[in-house]
Amino acid sequence: xxxxxxxxxxxxxxxxxxxxxxxxxxxxxxRSAGTFDLPEGTVYPALHxxxxxxxxxxxxxxxxxxxxxxxxxxxxxxxxxxxxxxKAWGRFSLAVDTALEGGRP
Amino acid sequence: MSxxxxxxxxxxxxxxxxxxxxxxxxxxxxxxxxxxxxxxDPAWPSPxxxxxxxxxxxxxxxxxxxFAVDAVDRQARRTWVTLAVTVxxxxxxxxxxxxxxxxxxxxxxxxxxxLIDRYAFIAxxxxxxxxxxxxRRSLAALAICLGGxxxxxxxxxxxADLFASGAPVHVLLSAAGEIALxxxxxxxxxxxxxxxxxxxxxxxxxx
Numbered sequence: 001x002x003x004x005x006x007x008x009x010x011x012x013x014x015x016x017x018x019x020x021x022x023x024x025x026x027x028x029x030x031r032s033a034g035t036f037d038l039p040e041g042t043v044y045p046a047l048h049x050x051x052x053x054x055x056x057x058x059x060x061x062x063x064x065x066x067x068x069x070x071x072x073x074x075x076x077x078x079x080x081x082x083x084x085x086x087k088a089w090g091r092f093s094l095a096v097d098t099a100l101e102g103g104r105p
Numbered sequence: 106m107s108x109x110x111x112x113x114x115x116x117x118x119x120x121x122x123x124x125x126x127x128x129x130x131x132x133x134x135x136x137x138x139x140x141x142x143x144x145x146d147p148a149w150p151s152p153x154x155x156x157x158x159x160x161x162x163x164x165x166x167x168x169x170x171x172f173a174v175d176a177v178d179r180q181a182r183r184t185w186v187t188l189a190v191t192v193x194x195x196x197x198x199x200x201x202x203x204x205x206x207x208x209x210x211x212x213x214x215x216x217x218x219x220l221i222d223r224y225a226f227i228a229x230x231x232x233x234x235x236x237x238x239x240x241r242r243s244l245a246a247l248a249i250c251l252g253g254x255x256x257x258x259x260x261x262x263x264x265a266d267l268f269a270s271g272a273p274v275h276v277l278l279s280a281a282g283e284i285a286l287x288x289x290x291x292x293x294x295x296x297x298x299x300x301x302x303x304x305x306x307x308x309x310x311x312x
Contacts, residue, residue, distance in 0.1 A: 021134060022141040039163025040138065044131060045171035052179070070134045 006046045008085040009036065011055060011078055018073040021047065047072055055081050109155040110139045113165060120169035123303045124176060131172075138162070166307055173304040180300050181242050184293040188250055191286040192230060195254055198279035199226065202265050205276050221260035229253025244301060247294050254290070258283045 013027040025040045050056040055078035062068045114136045121128035146154035229250045236246030
């Protein structure tokens with residue numbers, strides 16, 4: 001179930017600012033309080049897919065005392081897509097909540 | 106001496122060999138990730154810390170398979186766009202030939218070339234439209250479309266005897282455009298076939 005929403009979760013993790021792959025997966029784990037403990041490598045196909053779709057951009061950077069890293073940033077199109085996905089998720093989760101609450105058919 | 110991270114990165118690089126640029130980029134990125142993860146492990150520095158980082162990352166074949174599936178989708182999109190352009194150009198070229206032939210070099214009615222020219226094109230168009238709605242990743246459907254267009258274009262060129270009959274420049278140019286597009290389309294269909302085979306192999310071995 002998580003897989004279908006991974007792209008939106010990755011976009012949301014990058015909303016706070018640019019980050020590299022390891023930081024993104026750590027942010028996802030932290031924000032979900034450890035619930036989304038998915039294999040770390042699964043984030044890379046999502047990052048690549050989002051970049052191909054123009055929702056993310058990326059560039060290599062080399063910090064003064066560190067290794068060369070590829071850092072991802074959310075684009076304007078990515079922010080717009082995230083807003084849309086939040087709205088869609090809101091409608092969907094409301095419908096599921098209502099259905100699960102039971103009551104009269 | 107290589108450690109678990111080096112081995113993992115080398116394996117992933119090999120499994121992504123369907124896209125060398127992606128393989129190079131991802132190998133570097135994943136190595137960076139794994140070294141960060143290993144350094145955050147309480148057992149760092151040790152092969153055990155590297156092994157745990159690799160385990161948390163997931164099976165290289167599954168990650169490569171996800172990239173391969175995305176590559177199939179992209180290749181399929183490129184192939185369909187090229188097919189659509191080829192169909193339009195073939196239709197225009199066919200009309201230009203017919204207009205010119207009507208004026209000058211009417212082919213004999215008994216000749217089979219005009220029939221192949223027309224009906225192979227219609228078959229390619231029909232299969233293409235059906236496949237667009239139902240089987241967008243179908244290599245067989247794309248191969249049928251390609252075969253139909255090759256037959257149509259070949260028959261059209263033979264019918265008009267283009268290279269010997271002093272056809273006007275616009276007719277020759279449209280035929281050259283058809284041939285060039287068929288080349289590009291063949292290249293994309295072959296590429297899609299390779300990517301589909303690669304994806305199937307990664308999935309099968311990963312099971």
